[in-house]
Amino acid sequence: MATSSKTAPVILAALWLLACSAAAGEPRLFRDFVFGMPKSELLELPDIYDCSADFGEDGWLCLPDGGDTFANTGVEVAFALIDDSLFSVTLATEFSDQKYVDFIAALSSRHELIAVSASQGVLDLLVEARNAGGDQAAYTKRLADFERQALQEGNVSYTFVARSWLQSPSAAGAQNAVELFGRMGPDGRVVELSAAEGEYADEAFLTVRFTLPKMLETMIANKAQQDDDF
Structure with a gap:
């Protein structure tokens, strides 16, 4: 699927931030999402949104269905944070x-x-x-x-x-x-x-x-x- 000229730089920038964090040796949770990753870096991801209301508590960001894949299946992704620092990643699908x-x-x-x-x-x-x-x-x-x-x-x-x-x-x-x-x-x-x-x-x-x-x-x-x- 082709990306628009506006979307592509955003995606590349987000991936660069994630790759830099992983390269720094931080313990990895899933893919390049590392423990302690700042909320500010996660917010660089396209389509990410605050989903705290879905969980009934503050400190959640989500990617919609198809935001990532696992075992060749599109999944929703939920990021749990404490004090704006990532501590777990959850993938979900039907x-x-x-x-x-x-x-x-x-x-x-x-x-x-x-x-x-x-x-x-x-x-x-x-x-x-x-x-x-x-x-x-x-x-x-x-x-x-x-x-x-x-x-x-x-x-x-x-x-x-x-x-x-x-x-x-x-x-x-x-x-x-x-x-x-x-x-x-x-x-x-x-x-x-x-x-x-x-x-x-x-x-x-x-x-x-x-x-x-x-x-x-x-x-x-x-x-x-x-x-x-x-």
Whole structure:
């Protein structure tokens, strides 16, 4: 699709700003969107708008449907900010079986699934793998049964971490997902894929949320300290 002479420079300028931020070594959330990116840089993106009213709280910017892509699917993008600094990126699209399969495949290419959450609780896959004692069939059945029930109830979330980090010495020997998260460094990224029913009976959505939990903890702690300094 051709861009107008007015639009093209705006897009190029926005991409240049994002590329410069990423090149500076800031921890990456999604693509070139990095943790702590200033709101002023995000506002350079074409079609971005304040969507705080949709979330019922301040600190949200959004790109409309098709504002970006994931697994060859156009998605809406929501940026969450604290004190005008980016801390998470969420992609959203209407649910379909094919998108569900494609999104899991895309994440699984470089990430490992470590937990599945639903109304019936959390299935810690590190614990399940240890309990299975090498019985792959038993492990797979346990995961499939949990997932099937969660999907029938209309709400399930999958938590992924980078495979490269999971195979590092820092993660070695972790007994469960909670311990694994505790060992994460500041640049440890967590990706959560969720499938959930919408407000109406025939409505369902897929979301993919990218966060850096340790850096977010620090950001929140710093904000609390600043709020106390009056």
